[in-house]
Amino acid sequence: MSTIGMTGGLRVGLLGVGALGGTIADLLGAGHIAGCSPAGTIRSTTALSPADLLSGIDVLVESAGAQAARAWVPRAIAAGVDVVLCSCGVLADLDFTRELADGDGTGRVLVPSGAIGGLDLFAAAGRALSAPAGRLAGDRPVRASVVLTTTKRPSALGVETDRPIEVFRGSARSAAREYPRTANVAVALALATIGLDEVTVVMVADPAAARTRHLVTMSSPLGEYELGVTNAVAPGSGGRTSAVTPWSVVTLLESLAAGHGAGLLVHPANDFRHDTEDRT
Ligand SMILES: NC(=O)C1=CN([C@@H]2O[C@H](COP(=O)(O)OP(=O)(O)OC[C@H]3O[C@@H](n4cnc5c(N)ncnc54)[C@H](O)[C@@H]3O)[C@@H](O)[C@H]2O)C=CC1
Numbered sequence: 001m002s003t004i005g006m007t008g009g010l011r012v013g014l015l016g017v018g019a020l021g022g023t024i025a026d027l028l029g030a031g032h033i034a035g036c037s038p039a040g041t042i043r044s045t046t047a048l049s050p051a052d053l054l055s056g057i058d059v060l061v062e063s064a065g066a067q068a069a070r071a072w073v074p075r076a077i078a079a080g081v082d083v084v085l086c087s088c089g090v091l092a093d094l095d096f097t098r099e100l101a102d103g104d105g106t107g108r109v110l111v112p113s114g115a116i117g118g119l120d121l122f123a124a125a126g127r128a129l130s131a132p133a134g135r136l137a138g139d140r141p142v143r144a145s146v147v148l149t150t151t152k153r154p155s156a157l158g159v160e161t162d163r164p165i166e167v168f169r170g171s172a173r174s175a176a177r178e179y180p181r182t183a184n185v186a187v188a189l190a191l192a193t194i195g196l197d198e199v200t201v202v203m204v205a206d207p208a209a210a211r212t213r214h215l216v217t218m219s220s221p222l223g224e225y226e227l228g229v230t231n232a233v234a235p236g237s238g239g240r241t242s243a244v245t246p247w248s249v250v251t252l253l254e255s256l257a258a259g260h261g262a263g264l265l266v267h268p269a270n271d272f273r274h275d276t277e278d279r280t
């Protein structure tokens with residue numbers, strides 16, 4: 001099904017209507033996202049072509065998964081359309097970010113805070129690490145560590161267990177490779193702070209976890225920070241998706257429409273040029 005039209009404000013296209021996109025579609029359709037109007041919806045079965053949708057919208061909300069994101073984001077950026085990228089784990093793929101960096105479109109990639117928050121504080125502490133020598137810690141090297149520990153029900157992490165087990169420990173970049181459906185939070189946190197190869201991610205499968213738990217700890221010369229989030233899971237997501245995620249898209253869209261406000265993490269596509277060196 002598709003609808004193209006505009007009743008005022010930012011014209012929003014939606015790609016993917018599942019656990020996350022379903023809530024956004026309902027809120028958009030009911031006029032509950034300030035300054036935004038629905039301007040087209042793409043479900044996997046739609047006959048609408050990308051060109052048709054992209055020519056009639058200002059912003060595309062991607063909530064369809066990594067594969068769809070890879071296909072759509074470059075086209076949207078080339079068409080000058082901003083993308084709210086729920087499947088932001090794709091930004092851990094250097095080939096993909098090279099493709100974005102090589103494009104010359106004016107669309108931007110907007111990363112929602114998704115299932116966590118507090119990215120403003122973590123980003124500020126991470127940003128300060130690039131201060132001129134001596135500003136933060138005399139002549140001592142300035143270091144920080146950021147660790148995300150995610151606890152989910154075992155099925156959401158693709159395992160079976162009758163007790164809590166650690167199923168993954170590694171960088172945010174490898175978390176995105178191994179758990180593309182559940183590492184978007186890790187990638188958003190890493191992009192906001194010290195980078196995909198520097199942030200450590202731990203994933204725990206716990207049969208007693210009726211809710212999803214994300215714990216972020218950051219240690220830096222500026223302070224010690226800890227943020228714990230216990231999220232209800234979105235119905236129909238099998239515990240993979242936290243129910244707060246579509247609401248993070250709502251706050252981002254409203255900020256975008258207002259030109260200011262919470263939730264904006266903006267990446268011009270050429271921002272990804274810094275991330276194009278080979279890393280080991
Ligand atoms: N940034 C964050 O914190 C979070 C991100 N996510 C990510 O958001 C994405 C969506 O999550 P859910 O809604 O839970 O997934 P879902 O599987 O419930 O919904 C995805 C929907 O997109 C549709 N779809 C797939 N390919 C499509 C295509 N090419 N065109 C149009 N529709 C297509 C599917 O049929 C399905 O209805 C996933 O990549 C997920 O990993 C989920 C939770 C938190």
Ligand SMILES: O=C([O-])CC(=O)C(=O)O
Pocket residue numbers: 115150180181182183184185186212231240241242243245
């Ligand atoms: O990061 C993700 O992809 C999803 C997630 O953990 C959540 O929704 O809590």
